[in-house]
Amino acid sequence: MNPTNLSRPQTAFVFDIITIFPGYFSSALKEGVLGKAAQAGLVKIRPVNLRDFTTDRHRTTDDRPYGGGAGMVMTPEPLVKAVSALKEENSKARVVLLSPRGKVFTHELAVKLSRLHHLILICGRYEGVDERVVEKVVDQEISIGDYVLSGGEPAALVVIDAVSRLLPGVLGCRESADSDSFSDGLLEHPHYTRPREFMGLSVPEVLLSGDHKRIAAWRRRQSLRLTLERRPDLLEKVDLQEEDRRFLKEIKNDAKAGRSG
16 A cells, blocks of 8 residues: 555544545545545545555456355455555554444444544445455444445445544534434434425424523424334333423324324
8 A cells, every 4th residue: 555645633533445446435525524524634534445455467356256156256365455554554443344234323333433533444345245354354344224235335425424423523513413313312303494484384483482491392392203203113222201201102192092083
């Protein structure tokens, strides 16, 4: 690996992305929150071309699977060499393989990763990577959902975005991250802005009241209602207050009464 561009400010969180398509990230990492965070030196995001670690003239990164079967498998040598080169800079960097068989990526996991300083993300392709890569250099496998992608590149972007927004200084308003969906285990409440009236629909009066206590209570109840309706499984993991439980019981009773009526 070219040793240039490896130095970084001590405060920057480093994301190294091992991929055969480094150009995939060229636009996404220059825009929006990530672009601003990189410019401010808060994150350093480095696509690493896996083909730079091959030894044959064709720069081969895959081969047919032993035992037969469809598709190709990413060969172990280039991946292990790439990880080893990056670990020379920081031996404590966590190596993550984006894989459909990995642990499902959640807000809770993003928070844990944000407490680190250096992630090495391996973007799998084809039928996957040689299992010996997992055994030798991978610390954790992560999946962003139960569906199939062409490769790990989109998943890497999801992880980078979710982790970066949790880092100090990345968002202009820290409260934005603290109040996002899943930050407290619930789906986020509805949002409204100007105009006050739009297509026959009005902004809820409570949001215009200026009473912050009432507004907070309304938002909490809306979060509970939406979570119950759309992701009731999340409620099993949330530390609910007694008032929350009463409100959820009221919603369920109203729903039963509506059905019986």
